[in-house]
Amino acid sequence: MRISNKIPPIRMLMKVLLHPRALKTKLLDWDLRGPIGLAAGMDKKAENVAAWHNMGFGFIEVGGFTAHPQEGNPKPRMFRSSTHKALINRMGFNNPGSEKGAETLAKVPAKARQGMPVFANLGRSKSTSNEDAPEDYSTSLALLWPVVEGFVVNVSSPNTPGLRDLQKGDALKSLLEACISMEEKCGGGKPVFVKIAPDLSNEALDHIIDVSRQCGCAGIVATNTTLERPQAINAKSETFVKQEGGLSGKPLNQRSTEVIHYIYAKTKGKWPIIGVGGISSTEDAWQKIINGASVVQIYSALVFKGPSVLKEIQKGLGNKLKQHGISSMSEAVGLAHRGNENEPE
Numbered sequence: 301m302r303i304s305n306k307i308p309p310i311r312m313l314m315k316v317l318l319h320p321r322a323l324k325t326k327l328l329d330w331d332l333r334g335p336i337g338l339a340a341g342m343d344k345k346a347e348n349v350a351a352w353h354n355m356g357f358g359f360i361e362v363g364g365f366t367a368h369p370q371e372g373n374p375k376p377r378m379f380r381s382s383t384h385k386a387l388i389n390r391m392g393f394n395n396p397g398s399e400k401g402a403e404t405l406a407k408v409p410a411k412a413r414q415g416m417p418v419f420a421n422l423g424r425s426k427s428t429s430n431e432d433a434p435e436d437y438s439t440s441l442a443l444l445w446p447v448v449e450g451f452v453v454n455v456s457s458p459n460t461p462g463l464r465d466l467q468k469g470d471a472l473k474s475l476l477e478a479c480i481s482m483e484e485k486c487g488g489g490k491p492v493f494v495k496i497a498p499d500l501s502n503e504a505l506d507h508i509i510d511v512s513r514q515c516g517c518a519g520i521v522a523t524n525t526t527l528e529r530p531q532a533i534n535a536k537s538e539t540f541v542k543q544e545g546g547l548s549g550k551p552l553n554q555r556s557t558e559v560i561h562y563i564y565a566k567t568k569g570k571w572p573i574i575g576v577g578g579i580s581s582t583e584d585a586w587q588k589i590i591n592g593a594s595v596v597q598i599y600s601a602l603v604f605k606g607p608s609v610l611k612e613i614q615k616g617l618g619n620k621l622k623q624h625g626i627s628s629m630s631e632a633v634g635l636a637h638r639g640n641e642n643e644p645e
């Protein structure tokens with residue numbers, strides 16, 4: 301046992317340092333210990349919940365889970381560029397299936413997830429057609445319902461052929477209706493979010509916002525990886541940018557913040573946004589929040605900077621609040637839309 305666990309004042313002090321009071325924030329009815337969450341795809345099997353809790357995440361998303369277990373695409377399927385501070389992945393929902401995922405989560409001790417909502421990210425099995433997607437997703441939802449606090453319906457992974465078409469037309473409505481009616485059948489009260497791609501026109505975004513809100517989605521996760529590529533700057537980066545798959549990390553940052561800005565403006569700040577895409581510094585997280593994200597998530601920054609990036613951003617956000625003279629994270633949400641009255645001189 302660590303010495304800090306034996307001495308309550310030291311434990312208390314560490315808690316306060318890790319989670320300064322001002323960083324506590326709200327997402328729906330939850331009082332989160334901090335605004336930074338773990339993005340989907342890092343813990344595909346939900347095997348490391350206790351570790352994320354110890355690291356200090358405010359909330360986590362596990363999976364993506366599909367109704368059928370699947371191996372995903374052949375390796376290599378993940379590529380890294382330190383020049384671009386970006387990853388390209390074509391994992392293809394390698395996961396043990398939602399039944400096994402639920403079994404794993406059921407074994408996590410309550411203390412190891414206390415105060416840290418766990419969302420299940422849901423995808424479509426490769427062997428299932430888009431027509432049958434509502435059943436695939438809602439089967440996963442029902443299996444995972446007892447062991448998570450909420451769901452993210454992922455219609456934006458570029459690595460399952462046709463999946464992104466589920467963002468369009470009536471397909472989105474049928475899928476979300478099926479998921480939300482299954483959630484109610486299971487007992488209700490567990491929010492369903494929808495996760496979108498960054499590569500969408502404003503018209504496509506309007507459609508998703510309208511349909512998702514009409515169907516009763518609690519909010520939106522913006523965004524998944526992009527099919528866009530940065531300009532290659534040497535032979536190595538040329539090879540990198542030519543890889544098939546979704547790109548995450550630094551080059552995604554600006555676009556995902558733009559999407560967040562658009563959604564917040566369109567919904568007048570009344571629909572919670574979980575902001576994700578290219579956050580690797582305090583400034584990146586702050587921009588997402590002031591442009592409208594209630595909370596944010598990270599993935600690629602953990603790969604490039606290691607776990608210390610979480611504390612770095614938490615500490616930096618605490619300083620940002622002081623600089624701007626505001627007392628809580630919630631007050632910072634959407635600040636960029638409210639003019640410059642709270643900007644420091």
Ligand SMILES: Cc1cc2nc3c(=O)[nH]c(=O)nc-3n(C[C@H](O)[C@H](O)[C@H](O)COP(=O)(O)O)c2cc1C
Nearest residue numbers: 339340341364389454524548549577578598599600
């Ligand atoms: C290897 C890898 C696997 C991913 N798997 C999923 C997934 O299963 N479901 C999902 O919604 N997003 C998945 N993502 C996307 C991330 O959750 C996140 O939206 C994206 O990486 C952008 O954030 P970042 O720039 O902080 O990495 C994955 C990303 C990576 C790099």
